[in-house]
């Protein structure tokens with residue numbers, strides 16, 4: 001087994017060993033809110049938003065984008081599990097700003113292994129075994145964080161299955177300071193119906 005495999009299982013043994021009364025937590029999030037945010041390893045929503053187990057839903061994907069699947073989770077979060085407020089949180093220095101759809105599709109068509117980035121362009125170290133399927137995927141890349149947050153809040157707000165009673169707040173997390181900066185236009189667009 002790999003080193004990481006062992007580390008994860010060892011960390012889990014420690015966690016389970018001091019699990020305490022968390023086994024009796026209710027399924028619906030106690031603080032009744034949800035966060036949609038990026039999978040970026042530097043972001044820890046439990047810490048940056050002060051969450052404990054059982055508090056809130058956290059939905060993560062590359063970019064924290066309001067994809068169909070993210071919206072599916074949010075709709076379930078409210079409809080079946082009672083969350084009443086949602087946050088969309090993108091962040092500075094997001095990897096989703098570093099490529100365009102054609103770039104990742106071309107790289108994948110050439111080779112499926114990890115590509116490298118020199119600060120300007122992506123290149124594959126090897127060139128075999130790629131596939132063209134990437135050209136048929138919408139990758140939801142980001143050009144400007146404030147704009148992507150606004151777009152995503154709007155998309156969620158206007159979705160036919162999203163209750164107008166849910167306020168949706170838009171933020172950009174700053175990876176250098178740990179601070180959440182509100183995107184006013186997004187939170188305005190995400191206001192709940194009176």
Ligand SMILES: [Zn+2]
Nearest residue numbers: 038040094095
């Ligand atoms: Zn990101």
